[in-house]
Amino acid sequence: MELFEGLQEKLSKAFKTLSGKGKITEKNIKEAIKMVKLSLLEADVNYKVVKEFIAEVTEKATGEEVLKSLTPDQMFIKILRDELIRVMGEKSQLSLVHSPSYIMMVGLQGSGKTTSAAKLANLLKKKGKKPFLVAADTYRPAAIDQLITLGKKIDVPVFCGDRKNPVKIVREAIKEVKDSGYNVVIFDTAGRLHIDDEMMNELEEIKDILNPDEILMVVDAMAGQDAVNSAKIFNERLDVTGYVVTKMDGDARGGVILSIRYITNKPIKFIGVGEKIEDLEEFHPERIASRILGLGDVLSLIEKAEQELDKDKMQRLGKKMLNAEFTLEDFQEQLKEIKKLGSLSKIVEMLPGSPKVDINQSEKELKVIEAIINSMTPEERRNPKILNASRKKRIAKGSGTSVQEVNKLLKNYEEMKKMMKIFKKGKLPFNLKGFKI
Numbered sequence: 433m434e435l436f437e438g439l440q441e442k443l444s445k446a447f448k449t450l451s452g453k454g455k456i457t458e459k460n461i462k463e464a465i466k467m468v469k470l471s472l473l474e475a476d477v478n479y480k481v482v483k484e485f486i487a488e489v490t491e492k493a494t495g496e497e498v499l500k501s502l503t504p505d506q507m508f509i510k511i512l513r514d515e516l517i518r519v520m521g522e523k524s525q526l527s528l529v530h531s532p533s534y535i536m537m538v539g540l541q542g543s544g545k546t547t548s549a550a551k552l553a554n555l556l557k558k559k560g561k562k563p564f565l566v567a568a569d570t571y572r573p574a575a576i577d578q579l580i581t582l583g584k585k586i587d588v589p590v591f592c593g594d595r596k597n598p599v600k601i602v603r604e605a606i607k608e609v610k611d612s613g614y615n616v617v618i619f620d621t622a623g624r625l626h627i628d629d630e631m632m633n634e635l636e637e638i639k640d641i642l643n644p645d646e647i648l649m650v651v652d653a654m655a656g657q658d659a660v661n662s663a664k665i666f667n668e669r670l671d672v673t674g675y676v677v678t679k680m681d682g683d684a685r686g687g688v689i690l691s692i693r694y695i696t697n698k699p700i701k702f703i704g705v706g707e708k709i710e711d712l713e714e715f716h717p718e719r720i721a722s723r724i725l726g727l728g729d730v731l732s733l734i735e736k737a738e739q740e741l742d743k744d745k746m747q748r749l750g751k752k753m754l755n756a757e758f759t760l761e762d763f764q765e766q767l768k769e770i771k772k773l774g775s776l777s778k779i780v781e782m783l784p785g786s787p788k789v790d791i792n793q794s795e796k797e798l799k800v801i802e803a804i805i806n807s808m809t810p811e812e813r814r815n816p817k818i819l820n821a822s823r824k825k826r827i828a829k830g831s832g833t834s835v836q837e838v839n840k841l842l843k844n845y846e847e848m849k850k851m852m853k854i855f856k857k858g859k860l861p862f863n864l865k866g867f868k869i
Contacts, residue, residue: 462490519690673701
């Protein structure tokens with residue numbers, strides 16, 4: 433499911449009440465605002481947030497500037513975007529003052545706290561930091577082992593001490609990292625299924641020992657207003673510096689991301705957008721606002737591409753494609769690179785005005801293509817012309833597909849090569865008259 437898909441669809445209906453109308457009246461605007469209000473409430477946005485949001489939007493949208501505008505629907509979208517950004521607050525970066533800097537990860541069980549600690553270590557490592565993880569969650573079974581496994585995956589050391597006493601583990605970890613060269617220490621602290629005094633007292637004791645640069649609370653986007661209420665209590669007891677909102681790739685309705693700043697007056701610093709170790713993004717309110725309104729988020733896609741893709745490889749493959757020297761082996765390499773950006777649905781939702789296509793079907797087709805190419809020998813991938821009936825039968829069997837699907841891939845490949853030759857000669861194979869971007 434796309435990020436904020438439900439909210440996006442409902443808001444688009446509100447925009448349609450204004451688009452294409454020769455004259456906009458206050459009645460039209462109020463009708464659209466009412467639809468926006470219902471959309472936000474259904475998305476589980478805190479009622480106080482919705483009330484203030486709608487009051488601000490109403491005041492700005494019923495002004496002369498919008499009513500007399502030639503494009504009132506666009507003006508209305510701009511007002512909504514500006515107000516969404518205001519509610520979510522400005523972008524807030526980590527404040528890592530000390531060396532080593534201490535980051536304390538807190539939150540309830542099931543929020544994705546341990547995974548987020550490793551994801552954050554991975555992100556900081558990519559930015560040139562030397563992170564060190566401390567496994568101080570001794571209450572959840574397997575939490576320590578989970579962090580050790582994740583640490584190995586990203587080549588970041590994990591300290592777990594006696595695995596029994598969280599406070600003792602924290603004290604020993606401080607000694608361990610002193611003069612070690614590691615400049616960011618991330619502490620995965622104890623979580624519980626519910627907030628209780630014992631947990632909070634322990635976290636307050638750890639906070640006093642560490643005097644951390646950052647206290648990041650991890651909250652589950654799918655928990656809705658329960659997560660917002662927990663965030664409020666944690667902030668009152670620990671004075672958190674910010675939030676990490678996880679499971680943004682699930683069927684989260686948007687309530688947490690649009691409520692937490694207003695209720696706690698503390699910023700969201702990161703969002704978890706998937707299960708992979710790379711699926712942690714810095715929080716950009718203006719980009720999230722654009723995604724909520726269906727305007728895409730090309731900047732985040734470009735940033736991810738710059739981080740994940742092998743530029744030299746992509747340039748080389750692009751050159752070969754334009755020269756019509758593109759083999760199925762090259763296509764296999766390109767698929768591997770593109771998969772680094774995440775699922776097809778994640779890529780599509782970041783593109784503005786992307787058409788509503790059957791993403792699941794497209795994902796299945798890509799998997800079929802990949803399976804067929806993987807079942808070929810290197811020689812067959814480099815020179816598909818040698819593929820006779822028996823070879824095709826073997827490839828179909830090896831990939832769990834049919835000979836017809838193998839033939840379809842080969843036909844599409846040959847057509848693409850022909851098209852590239854036409855492009856190179858400067859002759860477009862179709863009429864672009866009236867084509868809109």
